[in-house]
Amino acid sequence: MKVLITGGAGYIGSHTAVELIEAGCRIVIADNFSNSSLVAVKRIRSITETEVPCYFADLRREETVTRIFRNERPDAVIHFAGLKAVGESNEHPVAYYDHNLGSMIQILKAMRTYNCRNLVYSSSATVYGGEAEMPVMEDAALQTTNPYGRTKKMIEEMLMDTSGAYPEMCITALRYFNPIGAHRSGLIGEDPLGIPNNIAPFITQVAAGRRGYLQIFGNDYETADGTGIRDYVHVTDLAKGHIAAINKGAGRNGYHVYNLGTGYGTSVLELVHMFRLVSGKRIPYVITPRRPGDAAVSFADTSKAERELGWKAELSLEDMCRDSWNWQQKNPAGYRSEMIMEVETL
Numbered sequence: 038m039k040v041l042i043t044g045g046a047g048y049i050g051s052h053t054a055v056e057l058i059e060a061g062c063r064i065v066i067a068d069n070f071s072n073s074s075l076v077a078v079k080r081i082r083s084i085t086e087t088e089v090p091c092y093f094a095d096l097r098r099e100e101t102v103t104r105i106f107r108n109e110r111p112d113a114v115i116h117f118a119g120l121k122a123v124g125e126s127n128e129h130p131v132a133y134y135d136h137n138l139g140s141m142i143q144i145l146k147a148m149r150t151y152n153c154r155n156l157v158y159s160s161s162a163t164v165y166g167g168e169a170e171m172p173v174m175e176d177a178a179l180q181t182t183n184p185y186g187r188t189k190k191m192i193e194e195m196l197m198d199t200s201g202a203y204p205e206m207c208i209t210a211l212r213y214f215n216p217i218g219a220h221r222s223g224l225i226g227e228d229p230l231g232i233p234n235n236i237a238p239f240i241t242q243v244a245a246g247r248r249g250y251l252q253i254f255g256n257d258y259e260t261a262d263g264t265g266i267r268d269y270v271h272v273t274d275l276a277k278g279h280i281a282a283i284n285k286g287a288g289r290n291g292y293h294v295y296n297l298g299t300g301y302g303t304s305v306l307e308l309v310h311m312f313r314l315v316s317g318k319r320i321p322y323v324i325t326p327r328r329p330g331d332a333a334v335s336f337a338d339t340s341k342a343e344r345e346l347g348w349k350a351e352l353s354l355e356d357m358c359r360d361s362w363n364w365q366q367k368n369p370a371g372y373r374s375e376m377i378m379e380v381e382t383l
């Protein structure tokens with residue numbers, strides 16, 4: 038099977054690329070590198086010892102997407118490309134609708150034209166909003182609180198309509214909980230530009246001394262230690278969930294939705310504690326007020342993915358924190374570490 042991975046140089050896309058190649062698939066990456074680095078593609082090649090075709094492409098452009106499909110004729114698409122920061126989406130909602138909806142529409146048009154019938158889409162637990170009962174199941178009501186979340190919900194609706202009109206397609210939306218960790222080699226990982234929006238890179242940068250302290254948003258939630266609870270899932274487990282979904286999609290049709298998480302909730306303080314154990318470093322933190330829109334508790338019911346896809350997360354919280362820390366230590370400035378070294382040797 039040949040799989041087009043949009044956003045394949047990004048955090049989850051790069052890990053999925055490695056797992057797909059190791060599972061015997063041929064892959065093609067398309068990315069505009071707005072939030073990623075060519076070094077990630079180079080590292081995917083070195084981990085897998087495989088030549089990976091890669092297009093520098095803005096997927097909102099119809100001619101660009103058409104050209105990729107005409108050249109590559111993929112059997113399946115995993116669509117990761119898009120913008121993903123909640124705070125930024127409040128400041129720049131139009132950019133979020135433009136990139137996220139725009140690229141999805143072009144991909145769907147090209148899939149129709151080139152008779153490509155198997156799509157896996159990156160959705161998010163953010164579509165459940167803050168009020169759902171936990172552990173949350175896929176049939177819970179959707180309720181979004183920001184433009185980013187609304188793009189995810191709108192795209193799911195777009196996919197449902199598309200599947201209804203073209204029953205020969207198989208479209209699978211995967212709702213990720215909180216991916217953290219990195220490839221065990223330490224060669225690929227999460228590489229935020231500027232101040233990290235996600236907690237794991239923030240913590241590892243504090244542990245490494247790049248940032249002074251972690252801000253914990255609220256310790257007055259109704260949880261055991263008062264901090265928010267999330268379902269952290271190792272990015273390699275998440276990547277394997279895509280392989281399960283794409284393989285299943287090759288043999289069926291319709292529209293399907295799955296939660297991808299571990300099914301366990303971990304508080305922010307428990308996460309900090311685990312990072313302290315694996316790194317042996319102090320992780321100073323300050324408690325600041327809650328952020329509007331943050332849920333107190335969020336964790337998945339993963340029984341549907343287990344039953345229908347045969348997928349279950351296997352790696353522990355310790356594995357996640359150890360691999361994030363390994364990535365941070367080997368790449369103190371992320372992928373820029375490699376570029377800095379190359380400049381110095383010249």
Ligand SMILES: NC(=O)c1ccc[n+]([C@@H]2O[C@H](COP(=O)([O-])OP(=O)(O)OC[C@H]3O[C@@H](n4cnc5c(N)ncnc54)[C@H](O)[C@@H]3O)[C@@H](O)[C@H]2O)c1
Pocket residue numbers: 043044045046047048049050067068069070071072073094095096097116117118119120121136140159160161162213214215216235
């Ligand atoms: N990381 C998370 O916590 C998380 C949680 C839930 C859902 N998701 C979703 O998973 C997907 C991947 O997330 P990630 O963490 O790997 O993000 P990422 O930013 O690391 O990867 C996204 C990639 O898409 C590329 N991109 C953005 N706009 C593009 C465009 N118009 N054309 C081509 N490429 C474009 C970026 O350069 C980047 O490489 C996103 O859709 C995100 O919304 C992520």
